[in-house]
């Protein structure tokens with residue numbers, strides 16, 4: 325359980341600087357299992373750099389981690405991170421995506437950007453997306469630590485992708501998590517080492533009414549969904565947002581794929597801020613002779 329005072333401190337830092345770092349966010353055991361499992365999957369799938377600027381020329385990347393191994397179900401619900409993100413984005417945020425990024429020797433600067441830059445809603449705005457970057461190896465200036473521009477979440481525009489002079493490396497030991505307001509200008513750093521790989525995970529969240537970056541409805545095998553915890557299902561968009569949004573013919577996606585959900589029907593199960601009022605109030609019965617009697 326993360327203490328309220330700690331959450332408040334992280335939120336204050338995010339408000340002022342656009343980011344915070346949670347050290348010792350995960351156990352050494354989980355860190356090592358995640359690192360080894362990801363690298364094993366890289367080998368099994370023969371993952372190679374994609375060869376473009378955004379995804380890297382010397383970086384191994386893998387998207388859609390949750391269905392690939394039961395261990396990855398722990399990522400989106402990690403309390404030390406989610407407790408902060410939940411407050412930043414308000415209840416019922418969604419998982420926007422999960423990505424492993426192993427930056428190899430010789431990689432160049434990725435290019436400064438804001439992860440929510442595709443939202444054409446003007447800048448600055450209230451936090452709509454939060455990018456969390458998990459260091460599974462130590463992040464150093466030399467091996468490609470994420471570059472960040474503190475305070476840039478308040479800038480009205482977008483950065484020159486190549487202007488490395490304004491960025492600082494977010495150096496942090498393994499087991500730390502960098503939590504950002506996704507308006508913050510940042511990018512993967514260059515790796516100038518001879519032989520070090522920098523493994524990070526991007527676990528990204530977005531407010532519940534936005535489109536997610538990765539499409540969980542098509543990338544998660546539906547037979548897995550009933551085995552997930554209700555919170556994980558909710559983060560993946562398989563539960564209704566505020567009891568209404570995301571329904572399938574009036575039913576929750578969770579019910580459609582066979583999960584035992586408490587809120588199977590839309591509208592009837594909507595939450596307090598249901599614009600239609602309290603769903604428990606019975607409709608007046610029509611009088612005899614009226615339509616519907």
Ligand SMILES: O=C(O)CCC(=O)C(=O)O
Pocket residue numbers: 378425434439457468469470471510511512513524
């Ligand atoms: O690898 C990193 O540290 C950041 C990567 C990033 O910003 C991105 O892929 O959008």
